[in-house]
Amino acid sequence: MNSSGSHRTLTDPFGRTVRSLRMSITNRCNLNCIYCHNEGDHGSTGEMSVETIVNIVKAAADFGVDRLKISGGEPLIRQDLEEILSSLPPLRDVSLTTNATLLKGRASSLKEAGLDRINVSLDTLDPGKFRMITRCKRDILPSVLEGIDEAVRVGLTPVKINMVLLKDINEAEIEKMLAFTKRYKGDVILQLIELMNFRDAAPYHVDADKVEEELLHHATDVSTRTMHHRKKYIINGAEVEFVRPVDNTEFCANCNRLRVTADGKLKPCLLVNDDLVDVSHASPGELPDLFRLAVSRRVPFYGHERCSLE
Numbered sequence: 001m002n003s004s005g006s007h008r009t010l011t012d013p014f015g016r017t018v019r020s021l022r023m024s025i026t027n028r029c030n031l032n033c034i035y036c037h038n039e040g041d042h043g044s045t046g047e048m049s050v051e052t053i054v055n056i057v058k059a060a061a062d063f064g065v066d067r068l069k070i071s072g073g074e075p076l077i078r079q080d081l082e083e084i085l086s087s088l089p090p091l092r093d094v095s096l097t098t099n100a101t102l103l104k105g106r107a108s109s110l111k112e113a114g115l116d117r118i119n120v121s122l123d124t125l126d127p128g129k130f131r132m133i134t135r136c137k138r139d140i141l142p143s144v145l146e147g148i149d150e151a152v153r154v155g156l157t158p159v160k161i162n163m164v165l166l167k168d169i170n171e172a173e174i175e176k177m178l179a180f181t182k183r184y185k186g187d188v189i190l191q192l193i194e195l196m197n198f199r200d201a202a203p204y205h206v207d208a209d210k211v212e213e214e215l216l217h218h219a220t221d222v223s224t225r226t227m228h229h230r231k232k233y234i235i236n237g238a239e240v241e242f243v244r245p246v247d248n249t250e251f252c253a254n255c256n257r258l259r260v261t262a263d264g265k266l267k268p269c270l271l272v273n274d275d276l277v278d279v280s281h282a283s284p285g286e287l288p289d290l291f292r293l294a295v296s297r298r299v300p301f302y303g304h305e306r307c308s309l310e
């Protein structure tokens, strides 16, 4: 029986049971990062109402999907985020991925509204490199750092720092970033991310095998997460998670997320756009069958013939 008291689950043709929903709530963003994949959704401008979001999350919860990741665009741009959070059904884990430029002064209201934790995209601690990566002329790095402090203070923890590895930009900064996270004594975790090739970002790609070798060399313990079989390394008492989404059969074979686009479409895979299921106008009664349809279209992107066809 799942947490909502139902025996129903969503399992795709490859045996992958959906455990979490990754929902974009806006495509708008106040930054313009050089590599942004925008959750695989480019061009759509519509946004779901609070009611539509809540209906979708409830329908997922009825299938035992009790983890929600809110993303975007920049989700903090939506002023009704607190209203969304406080209207959700009870879930095991509600998290937000944000660039944190608008977090300062808001962490506490997000926590009170029901947010459990946040991930903050922070690729560098160097103000000049930060401006280059985000293509933002203003010096907003200090505000991001204050936002992180505030999130830790109000208990939006563990805060994960998302660092996309970028050749000749931040690849030499891993140690510095690790020292930064260690200052928070377990409340902040470093998450290293292999760059996926969006926006002609290929020249910035860093060899993930080399990074992994380095992490292994320094680690005192290594474990594997259920989701994507991501590896977690303990280095000098601090946790480092490594996300390797590129050409990774194991990563996709263990993908347990269903996505929702900002304009209300169920999206079976980050990298595929011809299989979306529109639920933006669906009634609560119609949602279960639409979820089943979307999940029947889920294909592990790497490790299946589809990816060699595209």
Ligand SMILES: Nc1nc2c(ncn2[C@@H]2O[C@H](COP(=O)(O)OP(=O)(O)OP(=O)(O)O)[C@@H](O)[C@H]2O)c(=O)[nH]1
Residues within 6 Å of the ligand: 069, 071, 095, 097, 119, 160, 162, 191, 193, 243, 245, 255, 257, 270
């Ligand atoms: N290819 C691919 N990349 C993903 C998927 N889910 C997350 N990612 C990438 O993982 C990195 C971290 O994403 P976050 O939004 O911080 O979330 P997360 O780490 O996946 O989730 P939590 O660990 O639950 O906080 C980003 O680069 C995402 O693009 C996925 O299903 N497929």
Ligand SMILES: C[S@@+](CC[C@H](N)C(=O)[O-])C[C@H]1O[C@@H](n2cnc3c(N)ncnc32)[C@H](O)[C@@H]1O
Residues within 6 Å of the ligand: 029, 035, 036, 037, 038, 039, 071, 072, 073, 074, 075, 097, 098, 099, 119, 120, 121, 162, 164, 193, 194, 195, 196, 197, 198, 201
């Ligand atoms: C698309 S952003 C949306 C949320 C928010 N605006 C932020 O930046 O955290 C979600 C995550 O995707 C990551 N991301 C974006 N483009 C990527 C790429 N090409 N390869 C790997 N990760 C990427 C970002 O670093 C961020 O952690």
Ligand code: SF4
Residues within 6 Å of the ligand: 029, 030, 031, 032, 033, 036, 037, 038, 072, 073, 074, 099, 121
């Ligand atoms: S802040 Fe997030 S959504 Fe905005 S451009 Fe950067 S990665 Fe993309």
Ligand code: SF4
Residues within 6 Å of the ligand: 228, 245, 251, 252, 253, 255, 268, 269, 270, 271, 299, 300, 301, 302
């Ligand atoms: S199948 Fe692979 S690429 Fe597609 S969403 Fe899942 S992990 Fe990402």
